[in-house]
Amino acid sequence: MRKDLIVGNWKMHATHLETIQMVQKLGYRLDHPDYERVDVAVCPPFTALRSAQTVIETDHLQIKLGAQNVYFEEKGAYTGEVAPGMLSALSVTFVIIGHSERREYFGDTDEIVNRKVKAVLAAGMTPILCCGETEQEREDGVTEEKIGRQVRAGLAGLTEEQIAGLVVAYEPIWAIGTGRTASDDDAGAMATFVRTTIADIAGDAAESTRILYGGSMNPGNVAGLMAKRDIDGGLVGGASLDPDTFASVIRYWV
Numbered sequence: 001m002r003k004d005l006i007v008g009n010w011k012m013h014a015t016h017l018e019t020i021q022m023v024q025k026l027g028y029r030l031d032h033p034d035y036e037r038v039d040v041a042v043c044p045p046f047t048a049l050r051s052a053q054t055v056i057e058t059d060h061l062q063i064k065l066g067a068q069n070v071y072f073e074e075k076g077a078y079t080g081e082v083a084p085g086m087l088s089a090l091s092v093t094f095v096i097i098g099h100s101e102r103r104e105y106f107g108d109t110d111e112i113v114n115r116k117v118k119a120v121l122a123a124g125m126t127p128i129l130c131c132g133e134t135e136q137e138r139e140d141g142v143t144e145e146k147i148g149r150q151v152r153a154g155l156a157g158l159t160e161e162q163i164a165g166l167v168v169a170y171e172p173i174w175a176i177g178t179g180r181t182a183s184d185d186d187a188g189a190m191a192t193f194v195r196t197t198i199a200d201i202a203g204d205a206a207e208s209t210r211i212l213y214g215g216s217m218n219p220g221n222v223a224g225l226m227a228k229r230d231i232d233g234g235l236v237g238g239a240s241l242d243p244d245t246f247a248s249v250i251r252y253w254v
């Protein structure tokens with residue numbers, strides 16, 4: 001009942017011109033049956049969202065558009081920030097919130113993350129709430145404590161209906177961009193832990209929330225991860241930049 005979702009997080013890569021090519025190429029490689037099985041989204045930088053939207057509409061692609069961040073205010077004197085309404089006006093469907101790089105380098109706290117999640121929902125889009133532990137935290141045995149805290153804080157104040165519709169990405173920080181992936185069993189167990197935590201807050205709604213794994217997902221490891229009951233998809237960084245490779249991740253059953 002939960003449809004698979006594979007999201008490309010391009011991070012700070014791709015000009016608007018490169019984005020046009022990447023989206024077109026990905027579009028050529030995917031077919032109707034692929035979209036029946038998997039929701040596909042790409043998250044280019046802000047400067048390329050309009051170009052991506054135009055290609056998607058012109059070529060009638062079923063690829064959905066996502067953004068990598070947002071500010072929580074609707075408008076005002078916030079130099080350099082982008083408002084939720086500006087993204088929804090570009091037909092953005094998903095917004096990544098609280099990625100570990102945002103938390104680490106740009107000061108996104110649990111409280112800020114929660115405000116952004118609410119702002120994204122208020123603008124009619126779907127948040128992809130990220131959580132994940134460092135290697136040190138894993139060694140210290142505090143992984144569940146950290147993930148539990150991040151998930152509870154991120155979802156604070158939301159209705160069960162809102163929680164049912166959103167996406168949570170579990171991304172162990174030591175696996176991001178390192179080529180090291182969590183084992184299928186570890187990733188699956190953490191996805192189950194995330195769902196249990198959500199069930200604690202929102203009851204049965206947790207069965208509808210989509211949970212993604214992120215951290216060096218690639219064509220070679222995606223099938224094993226996707227076989228886990230509570231992993232409903234992936235948040236893919238490096239392997240989403242090449243359309244051929246990303247299409248292989250998306251078509252993981254082939």
Ligand code: PGA
Nearest residue numbers: 176177215216236237238
């Ligand atoms: P990666 O990035 O696939 O390059 O590890 C994933 C992410 O940061 O979302």
